[in-house]
Amino acid sequence: MAGDKNAAIEHRAYARVGLLGNPSDVYYGRTISFSLGNFWASVKLEPSQDLVNRLESDGYYGGVRLLMAICKIFHNHCKDNGITLRRENFRLSYDTNIPRQTGLSGSSAIVCAALSCLLDFYEVRHLIKVEVRPNLILNAEKELGIVAGLQDRVAQVYGGLVYMDFNKKHKEELGHGEYEPMDEGLLPSLHLIYAENPSDSGKVHSTVRQRWLSGDEFIICTMEEVADIALEGRTALIEKDYAKFANLMNRNFDLRRQMFGDNALGALNIEMVEIARRVGAASKFTGSGGAVVVYCPEGPSQAKLLEYECKKAGFLFQPVQVMPSFLNEIDLGTMSSK
Incomplete structure (x- = not known):
């Protein structure tokens, strides 16, 4: 992004929906996710005479620390990979409308938007591969003790609809998964249900992770089945077999429930x-809880009925807006050729 060195740079990163296969991304599995246009975080970078770490917040807990963490991870990555950065100061500020604790990846959206600003400020977008960027975002969050997988960050870096394969061999050889952008036009109309005051979704993975590491056969087999749902879902979407797609959404949640417990x-x-299922819609978590993605196979009348039921129960309900891919020509030029 050449041009006026004194101009402010601003980027948005959107919430994401884990559509199928989650939470197998942290277990060498497969997932399909998409970028959710309903909510976003924006970060502004302004050249400054002040110190680099002068940061401003808009009240999102931990946001300032997230910005500081990505600055550190970004600078270390450039140093380790021989990428020279000019010595200039800047100020970062952010804003977000992603509801907290809804499993919509609010923290990683802040980090993702900040990384985009840094890539353009230092004019190094062509030097840092698209596939590597989700790792940088995840590493910044790990600095703050956030436990998560790559899926969310991939969806936020790529935009649109993405199929991801995190097979162990590929991850160990390349340091990242295999990411395949799909046509977001393959998706049927989807809706979102979320609570205004959700419970914390951060503790959901704990015992399952330990059991998986300990070789628990039930967890390992079930998690493989969850990963297979993404593979089957990819085919179902390509073939526009939405009855199969609905069954896979429901199956995904049922398997998660068996593993994690109520x-x-x-x-x-x-x-x-269950409120969605009671009206015949398919539903599952968007992440680890707090929000649910819904498919109404019978169309608008079914969605209207569900909206009424959600309102009665005190849940928020809205149509899903899918964002198209964010990758520009420079980004596409960095991607590994197949």
Whole structure:
């Protein structure tokens, strides 16, 4: 992004929906995710005479620390890879409308938007591969003790609809998964249900992770089945077999429920899934709880009925807006050729 060195740079990163296969991304599995246009975080970078770490917040907990963490990770990555950065100061500020604790990846959106600003400020977008950027975002969050997988960050870097394969061999050889952008036009109309005051979704993975590491056969087999749902879902979407797609959404949640148990998932989160099922819609978590993605196979009348039921139950309900791919020509030029 050449031009006026004194001009402010601003980028948005959007919330994401884990559509199929989650949470297998942290277990060498596969997922399909998309970028959710309903909510976003924006970060502004302004050249400044002040110190680099003068940061301004708009009240999102931990946001300033997230910005500081990505600055550190970005600078270390450039140093380790022989990418020279000019010595100039800047100020970062951010804003976000992503509801907290809804499993819509609010923290990684802030980091993703900030990384985009840094890539353009230092004019190094062509030097840092698209596939590597989600790792930088995740590493910044790990600095703050956030436990997560790559799926969310991939969806936020790429935009649009993305199929991801995190097979162990590929991850160990290249340091990242295989990411395949799909045509977002393959998606049917989807809706979102979320609670105004959700419970914290951060503790959901704990015991399952330990059991998986300990070689628990039930967890390992079930997680493989969850990963297979993304593979089957990819085919179902390409073939526009939406009856199969609906079954896979429901199956994905049922398998998660078997592994994690109702106490870990939380009554409020389960009720959001079941309110959709009671009217014949397919539903599952968008992430680890707090929000639910819904497909109404019978169309607008079914969606209207569900909206009424959600309102009665005190849940928010809205149509999903899918954002197209964010990658420009420079980004596409950095991608590994198949």
